Amino acid sequence: MRLPHLDPYLRFLLLANLVIVLFAALRSGGTFVGIDNLQSMATQLPELGLLALAVMLAMISGGGGIDLSVVATANLAAITAGLTSRALFSADEQATAFTLTFVAVALLVGAACGFLNGLLVSGLRFAPILATLGTLQVYTGVAIVLTSGTAVIGFGDGLTELGGGTLLGLPYPMWVFLIVAALLAFVLGRTRFGLRLYLMGTNAKAAHFAGIRTRTIVLATYTLSGLLAATSGILFAARANSAKADYGSSYLLIAILIAVMGGVNPSGGFGRVLSLVLAAVALQFVSSTMNLLSLSNFLKDFTWGLLLLLSVVLTNSTFRWWTSRPRKEVNAGT
Amino acid sequence: MSGLLGEPAAARAPSSTWRSLTRRPELVTLLLIVALSLTIGLINDRFFSVQNGVDLLRSSIRTGIFALGVLTVLAAGGIDVSFTAIGVFALYVTTKLTMSVWPDAPFALMALASLAIGLGLGLVNGLIVYRFRVPSLIVTIGTQYVYRGALLAFVGTAYITDLPRAMDAFGRATLLQTTTADGIRVSLPAAFLVLVAVALLTWYVLRRTLLGRAVYAVGGSLPIAERLGFNVGRVLLFVFGYAGLLAGLGGLVHGAMNRQANPFDLVGSELDIIAAVVLGGARVTGGTGSVPGTLLGVVLVVIINNSLILMGVPSTWQKVVIGAIILVASGIFARRSATA
Numbered sequence A: 001m002r003l004p005h006l007d008p009y010l011r012f013l014l015l016a017n018l019v020i021v022l023f024a025a026l027r028s029g030g031t032f033v034g035i036d037n038l039q040s041m042a043t044q045l046p047e048l049g050l051l052a053l054a055v056m057l058a059m060i061s062g063g064g065g066i067d068l069s070v071v072a073t074a075n076l077a078a079i080t081a082g083l084t085s086r087a088l089f090s091a092d093e094q095a096t097a098f099t100l101t102f103v104a105v106a107l108l109v110g111a112a113c114g115f116l117n118g119l120l121v122s123g124l125r126f127a128p129i130l131a132t133l134g135t136l137q138v139y140t141g142v143a144i145v146l147t148s149g150t151a152v153i154g155f156g157d158g159l160t161e162l163g164g165g166t167l168l169g170l171p172y173p174m175w176v177f178l179i180v181a182a183l184l185a186f187v188l189g190r191t192r193f194g195l196r197l198y199l200m201g202t203n204a205k206a207a208h209f210a211g212i213r214t215r216t217i218v219l220a221t222y223t224l225s226g227l228l229a230a231t232s233g234i235l236f237a238a239r240a241n242s243a244k245a246d247y248g249s250s251y252l253l254i255a256i257l258i259a260v261m262g263g264v265n266p267s268g269g270f271g272r273v274l275s276l277v278l279a280a281v282a283l284q285f286v287s288s289t290m291n292l293l294s295l296s297n298f299l300k301d302f303t304w305g306l307l308l309l310l311s312v313v314l315t316n317s318t319f320r321w322w323t324s325r326p327r328k329e330v331n332a333g334t
Numbered sequence B: 001m002s003g004l005l006g007e008p009a010a011a012r013a014p015s016s017t018w019r020s021l022t023r024r025p026e027l028v029t030l031l032l033i034v035a036l037s038l039t040i041g042l043i044n045d046r047f048f049s050v051q052n053g054v055d056l057l058r059s060s061i062r063t064g065i066f067a068l069g070v071l072t073v074l075a076a077g078g079i080d081v082s083f084t085a086i087g088v089f090a091l092y093v094t095t096k097l098t099m100s101v102w103p104d105a106p107f108a109l110m111a112l113a114s115l116a117i118g119l120g121l122g123l124v125n126g127l128i129v130y131r132f133r134v135p136s137l138i139v140t141i142g143t144q145y146v147y148r149g150a151l152l153a154f155v156g157t158a159y160i161t162d163l164p165r166a167m168d169a170f171g172r173a174t175l176l177q178t179t180t181a182d183g184i185r186v187s188l189p190a191a192f193l194v195l196v197a198v199a200l201l202t203w204y205v206l207r208r209t210l211l212g213r214a215v216y217a218v219g220g221s222l223p224i225a226e227r228l229g230f231n232v233g234r235v236l237l238f239v240f241g242y243a244g245l246l247a248g249l250g251g252l253v254h255g256a257m258n259r260q261a262n263p264f265d266l267v268g269s270e271l272d273i274i275a276a277v278v279l280g281g282a283r284v285t286g287g288t289g290s291v292p293g294t295l296l297g298v299v300l301v302v303i304i305n306n307s308l309i310l311m312g313v314p315s316t317w318q319k320v321v322i323g324a325i326i327l328v329a330s331g332i333f334a335r336r337s338a339t340a
Helices: A008-027 A035-060 A070-088 A095-123 A128-147 A156-164 A172-190 A192-202 A204-209 A214-240 A251-261 A273-292 A297-314 B016-023 B025-043 B050-075 B083-101 B107-132 B136-155 B165-172 B191-208 B210-220 B222-227 B232-258 B270-279 B291-306 B315-339
Strands: B174-179 B185-189
Touching: A008 A273, A008 A297, A035 A070, A035 A172, A035 A192, A035 A214, A035 A251, A035 A273, A070 A095, A070 A128, A070 A214, A070 A251, A095 A128, A095 A156, A095 A214, A128 B270, A128 B315, A156 A172, A156 A214, A172 A192, A172 A214, A172 A273, A192 A204, A192 A214, A204 A214, A251 A273, A251 A297, A251 B136, A273 A297, A297 B107, A297 B136, B025 B291, B025 B315, B050 B083, B050 B185, B050 B191, B050 B210, B050 B232, B050 B270, B050 B291, B083 B107, B083 B136, B083 B232, B083 B270, B107 B136, B107 B165, B107 B232, B165 B232, B185 B191, B191 B210, B191 B232, B191 B291, B210 B222, B210 B232, B222 B232, B270 B291, B270 B315, B291 B315
Parallel strands: none
Antiparallel strands: B174 B185
């Protein structure tokens, strides 16, 4: 197996992770690397990581691509799935059927939400930021209408096990995240769809004249985003054993933060799954360190922002001592 | 591209009305406002009452001040999501400092402090964007976390309701005051003048100075503007500094009108304000946008947000309706950019 190419982002993120872990392990006297702490970290990380992957896909597609509706999609998927499965099965007595229906409906709704976004962006040529801001409101709105703003509670043993159980010491959500991330890395790096997506994100016009059906690619990309968001919604619902229209409202900006810290270029055409996963891990490390040392939660926000700015500074071409090859020039705009 | 090649006059003639609309996106916004107002007015005639009009103007003040800063950044081809964090930072630090040092300080001095804080934080944005040539979305997400995190971790988390005297007085000062037929007192706060002044200043800078031309040039095409000899660094510093300046002012005015300095305020509303600017005809890709358009966009968004109760929309349906209106409005603008 070939080792992944160490681009500046990857180097920065590896170093950042190392520094944070060392600092945390020293300051906490070893508690940080204890199995309990690692497991608790691994249950929170996947939800955010999946949302960030969803944002990343939209960003790679270029043309100002962004998906602001990911959290709304996740909530709507979990809520419709919860309502449907509860109407069809008993959560406690028919746990397997309940869980399967839940997952299927959630993924279906997520794909539909993403498909609608893609339709607005590619078919009707809406600016992605406005289209997904609109659908963010609509999806949240539909979720509120369906539930009158209350939480859907109680999803049975199957989902609770998915949210809290472990396999080989690793929580199930972490397995889901790692498998999905690996699949996505394969799709982006090894398939024609991935190649075309990057080409289109780099230069939509050139891609069009090269015979790539850009509209289809955009549609597929946003649908995939919706699917990833729904997967995050399933994990969230499994962990909380409930679903609500306004869960995780602060997650949107964090997901974007993880994506851009992982080196995803908001102007399109660039972004790697591995860097994004490392960025998510780094932010989770910071957050757990703060918790462990009982520092202010707001210091966490501060450190996250600082880490992002630091990645901007240190992965820059002007710092040759750090990066061996100059980074691609990026427009200051957008 | 069509501008370079030129188009035969005959091809332009048939759709001249639509064409003139596409040239002046703020007219589209105006039409949307008129259509929406008539619809709401038909459902509930209280929409056209003096009281509602004043309410809408009052709600436009804060959004309007922030939006004009966002417009300047969008015109230069950037985006700023940190301005709400700058606003709340300036508001809270200014209020806390004034209360502990000189509670009787005149409002002008407080405004000056707020402006200075906003300008400083905005310049940091501009400096990083220019120095490291990174997309401004990345930089301002980072600084939003840093500014807000620093405020809450190091400055304080307690609400301040005991405001400095001058700030309290400014919040209570009214420009116009009348009593309606049914005995309700309606008043337009003096803070409205701040919005008017900021709008005039922004219009002057963008339309009547070389700096303004440079802003649109950089937003249109950064490499071309650079080759034409525009100082890109100065433009980026200006737009982010100016957005920060207005954010500082907007934060203070918001605090004075709400009669409290709440460190958890504002952050989270940045997307709505950016949407208002975009609905006013500025494109996220830069090089376009005008002050009248932005003000109309603000009015449109304020009408959408404020009038759902008047329309009798049940509270559970409000988000769906808001989202649908945003989608319809952006659909009209999407068609515009496709034809332009």
